Amino acid sequence: MDILLIGGLWLDGSAWDRVATELESLGHRPVALTLPGQGDKAVTATLDDQVAAVLAAVDAAPGKPLVVGHSAACALAWLAADRRPERLAKVALIGGIPTPDGQPYADFFEVRDGAMPFPGWEPFQGPDAADLDEAARAGLAAAAIPVPEGVARGVVRLTDERRFEVPVVVVCPEFTPAQARKWIDGGDVPELARARRVDFADIDSGHWPMISRPVELARVLAAVAEAA
Secondary structure, three states: OEEEEEOOOOOOHHHHHHHHHHHHHOOOEEEEEOOOOOOOOOOOOOHHHHHHHHHHHHHHOOOOOEEEEEHHHHHHHHHHHHHOOOOOOEEEEEOOOOOOOOOEOOOOOOOEOOEEOOOOOHHHOOOOOOOOOHHHHHHHHHHOOOEEHHHHOOEOOOOOHHHHHOOEEEEEOOOOHHHHHHHHHOOOOHHHHOOOOEEEEEOOOOOOHHHHOHHHHHHHHHHHHHHO
């Protein structure tokens, strides 16, 4: 199966290198996306530009792909379900949830000179980064690409209720499936509360399992793909 991999904030497609290698060995066809503004220095990129790039990758897949979003990019994966519900086999959301209609994509940190740089590790102390050693933290920070303001502050627009028919798997790294279920049942994740089928997969990692647990993450994603 084609597995489209969309990294979260500050990441380009290279963040998935070790995951992609393992997925290939398991018989899948990973496609790690480097989106506009995530590696081409296009600080003028917008959220619409990134959505268009994701849809182009979906349209290029020979069959129905599994679309994987990580962190903030869970919103991009869900936008693919909204725009191409008939073309997706399944959506996997790693360490994040879909942004509701009308909300900013990722307006979380200070924007400077037209972009939102990586804020350092202070906001991620605790379970998010507990499994990253100093070398991994230094590598992530050094490779981090400032997110264009037009992406971070772009407004999510969801229009097609057929998105709720697309099966979803929530991959739980720094939180547990029980916590995720509680958030959904409690109304904190309105998009997933309306989804027809939501399953959960656990992985013992922090917020960046593609860095700290790439083999385990690939096996989780392969199982998700094979179940589709």
